[in-house]
Amino acid sequence: MKRHIKNNVWWVGRIDWELKTFHGDDYSINHGSSQNAYLIQEGKTVLIDTIWKPYEKEFRDNLEKEINLGSIDFIVMNHGEVDHSGSLPYVMEKIPNTPIYCTANAVKSLVGQYHHPEWNFKVVKTGDSVDIGNGKRLVFVEMRMLHWPDSMATYLTEDNILFSNDAFGQHYGVEELFNDKADQCLLAEEAMKYYANILTPFSALVKRKIEEIVALNLPIDIIAPSHGAIWRDNPLEIVQKYAAWADNYQENQITIVYDTMWDGTKQLAHALASRIQAISCDTVVKVFNISQTDKNDIMTQVFKSKAIAVGSPTVGKSILSSVGGWLHFLTELQFKQKKAAVFGCYGWSGEGNATLTEALGKAGFSVVEAQAKVNWNPTAEDLDHMQAVAEALCR
Template sequence: MKRTVKNNVSWIGKIDWELDTFHGDDYSVNHGSSQNAYLIEEEKTVLIDTVWTPHSTEFLDNLKKEVDLAKIDYIIVNHGEVDHSGVLPQLMKEIPNTPIYCTANAVKSLVGQYHHPEWNFNVVKTGDSLDIGNGKQLVFVEMRMLHWPDSMATYMTGDNILFSNDAFGQHFACDELFNDKADQCLLWEEAIKYYANILSPFSPLVKKKITEVVGLNLPIDIIAPSHGVIWRENPLQIIEAYAKWSDDYQEDQITVIYDTMWDGTKKIAHRIAQELSEMAPTTKIKVYSISTTDKNDIMTEVFKSKAIAVGSPTVGQDILSSVGGWLHFLKELKMTGKKAAVFGCYGWSGEGNKVLREMLEKAGFPVTDVEIKCNWNPTEEVLAQAKAVAQSLL
């Protein structure tokens, strides 16, 4: 069922209430999501993006109820990832000669995934436009690495709509569709989680692209992303948020992250948090166990933080695999402007802190010289060292 976005522009996507993971199992989805596709019916009929393959039959059935497929003049593919392009193989069987407008990299992506080089690809770059009648045009803006090399946005003149694809989205199911109708707490919680876990590695590019888009002086009345709500009330607020998030973002927060074998490292983690709370009563202090808390939710809190403390016991002359995997993911996200401290217990050889320090430094976190390295279970004397660790993070 299509739903009006503005004038002759409709949403024709899928609200995916049951979705609980994304990118395989790499991203946790706590409040459902949506795959947003859009139908423009001016003198020309244009389909912007589709949905994920599991919903392809449902999507096509709904689309056929709304429009004669043979009357679709153009298909815009803003990004070739399967959650946006998954219906194309079925759709192109029905309308095989329909022009597809996308970037050169998107052609590589689509051919690589679906093996149909014969599709009618039309390559576009920033500034290219397509006339859709009634005095309106679609203007294309490449969005390389936001978050794939093939990504672009499409701007519709006249109605002043930016179809931004993965930029400015959230994994958030909202039946009301629009940001002014959504639960604001959940919306912004999911928006910053999405940025922290997906777009954070590309923050320098985000800054440049925002400057470029603003420099185009395009009036923007609506930002229509490919996941989550459509921004129609003060749509520039999400661009302003991205500008902040892309610039060494931090709040007055310190997060303690750990995993433990026999609770010794856990005791140190909680003591560090206690000392931080006493020293800085206005600072948010949060504590997470890596093995019992979703990694994406932890990363969101790390993204908000000005400093972190990371702990692991030594095991096999190394650290726990749960902590090692988490730190690998942290390195992937390329966060900047934050510092770290390390801590942990050991029984015999005690290499854990050294490994933590090296991995954090590779992830871009300057690590304080102060640490807690505890042989066996921490005594009160050892726990008292948490005061110095806490001080080093403030």
């Protein structure tokens, strides 16, 4: 069932309350999500994006209850990823000659995934536009690497709506659709989590793209992303947050992450936390066991932090696999201008700290010299040594 956005613009997406993971199992969903598709009914009827394949029949059936599919003059595909395009082949079965407006890279993506080179693709680039009647136009803005090479946004003139695709979205289900109807704490949390875990590697591009959009001097009354809440109340607030997040964002926070075999490394983690708090009571300190906490939620806290500490016991002349996997993800995100410290216990050979130091350096962190490398279980003296690590992180 379509739901009204503004004037002749409607939401025709799907809210998915049961969704628990995304990108396979690589991104956790805590409060539902949505795939947002939109229908514009002006002089021309335009479908912007679809939803993903598991719900293709539901999507097409609902759309056919609202309009004759043959009345769709063209489809805009802002991005070829399956959560946006999954229902497209099922729709195109009914209207195979309908033009599809997208970027050149999106043609490669859509043909590569669905094997329909015969579809009527209309390639667009930044600044191109199309008349949809009643004095309104759709203007296209390429959003390369936000977060795929094929991504773009579409702007509806007169109604001043930016269909921003993945930019400015969140994996957060909002039954009432709009940001002013959402739980504001959850909305802020999920928007940051989305940026931290998906868009952080592209922060330099985000910064330039925001500057480019601002330079276009387009009035924006609504930002309609592909996931989560639609921004109608002060929509530029999320743009301002993105500008801040893209600029090597950090708060006065230190996050400690670790895993442990027999609780020795756990003792070091908590000793470090208490000493940081004693040195700087204004600093927020968070402690997470990697094997017991969702990696995306941890990474959101790392995103907020000015420094982190990572701990693992030595095992097999290296570190625990849980920590190694987490460090691989950390490296993918390419954080900038953050410090790090390492700590851990060992029984025999003690290579763990060196492995952590190397991995954190590759991940872009400036690793402080002070560390805790403890043979067997920590003594009181070992725990006191965490003072030096705390001081190095707080400087």
